[in-house]
Amino acid sequence: xxxxxxxxxxxxxxxxxxxxxxxxxxxxxxxxxxxxxxxxxxxxxxxxxxxxxxxxxxxxxxxxxxxxxxxxxxxxxxxxxxxxxxxxxxxxxxxxxxxxxxxxxxxxxxxxxxxxxxxxxxxxxxxxxxxxxxxxxxxxxxxxxxxxxxxxxxxxxxxxxxxxxxxxxxxxxxxxxxxxxxxxxxxxxxxxxxxxxxxxxxxxxxxxxxxxxxxxxxxxxxxxxxxxxxxxxxxxxxxxxxxxxxxxxxxxxxxxxxxxxxxxxxxxxx
Numbered sequence: 001x002x003x004x005x006x007x008x009x010x011x012x013x014x015x016x017x018x019x020x021x022x023x024x025x026x027x028x029x030x031x032x033x034x035x036x037x038x039x040x041x042x043x044x045x046x047x048x049x050x051x052x053x054x055x056x057x058x059x060x061x062x063x064x065x066x067x068x069x070x071x072x073x074x075x076x077x078x079x080x081x082x083x084x085x086x087x088x089x090x091x092x093x094x095x096x097x098x099x100x101x102x103x104x105x106x107x108x109x110x111x112x113x114x115x116x117x118x119x120x121x122x123x124x125x126x127x128x129x130x131x132x133x134x135x136x137x138x139x140x141x142x143x144x145x146x147x148x149x150x151x152x153x154x155x156x157x158x159x160x161x162x163x164x165x166x167x168x169x170x171x172x173x174x175x176x177x178x179x180x181x182x183x184x185x186x187x188x189x190x191x192x193x194x195x196x197x198x199x200x201x202x203x204x205x206x207x208x209x210x211x212x213x214x215x216x217x218x219x220x221x222x223x224x225x226x227x228x229x230x231x232x233x234x235x236x237x238x239x240x241x242x243x244x245x246x247x248x249x250x251x252x253x254x255x256x257x258x259x260x261x262x263x264x265x266x267x268x269x270x
Contacts, residue, residue, distance in 0.1 A: 161220040165232060168224035171217075172238045176251070178203040197242045 163171065175196070182202065183193045194202060200221060204214045225239035240246045 161216050162227075163220050163224040165228045165235070168221075168228050168235055169232065171221060171224070172234060175200060175203055175221075175238075178206075179248075195244065196238075196248060197244070200242070 179194075179196060179199045182199060186193045200218060201214070204217050204221075208214050208217065222242075225235060225242065229236040229239050234251075237246075237251045241248050241251060
């Protein structure tokens with residue numbers, strides 16, 4: 001009886017030892033995991049501190065760059081204002097019609113040279129309002145397009161830019177795409193959409209911003225209609241839509257015969 005009890009006690013003691021050893025192993029594993037977590041936390045804290053330091057340095061650099069850009073913008077605005085003040089007083093040469101008669105005798109003396117007169121020496125510049133081309137009969141009536149000038153701010157004639165047929169077609173496609181996006185925004189806001197002629201100014205103003213560049217490309221656009229409408233149906237369609245002769249949707253279902261008939265006006269000029 002006593003031996004059985006002793007055996008049971010020994011067995012229970014052995015089981016207790018095994019449990020203790022298992023607990024020790026688990027404690028060792030937990031301590032190792034805790035050490036690893038502590039190491040990871042330390043590395044994370046160091047990385048965070050390094051990132052914060054880097055961000056602080058970058059923030060200081062960005063602030064310095066922003067300050068430098070603001071100063072540069074202020075200087076440019078001051079120069080622009082000064083240039084506008086200096087450019088405003090000179091007259092716009094309202095007496096420019098006299099040079100036209102002067103060029104006419106030269107054209108009469110040399111018959112081969114008249115085609116060069118529109119591009120070699122532009123006539124006096126009409127004034128471009130903020131959202132409409134002056135009704136001077138230029139591209140609307142098939143006459144020569146002349147360099148334009150803004151009615152306020154800078155004064156002076158705009159440099160002439162001549163677009164090739166490829167450049168004109170690219171501008172037409174770009175204006176169509178811009179017009180579609182602008183129409184969608186107007187529809188969402190419940191506003192009336194612009195005509196294509198009005199959107200020419202809106203799109204070029206958004207793209208270039210500077211008045212001289214806008215005037216230069218507006219003039220080049222209308223001159224491109226005159227130059228290339230007789231040779232290209234897409235350009236001729238664009239010109240008809242700009243002149244409000246057809247609806248904008250006409251470009252999707254245009255008739256080649258109609259375009260050729262309307263392009264005859266431009267062919268007579270060229």
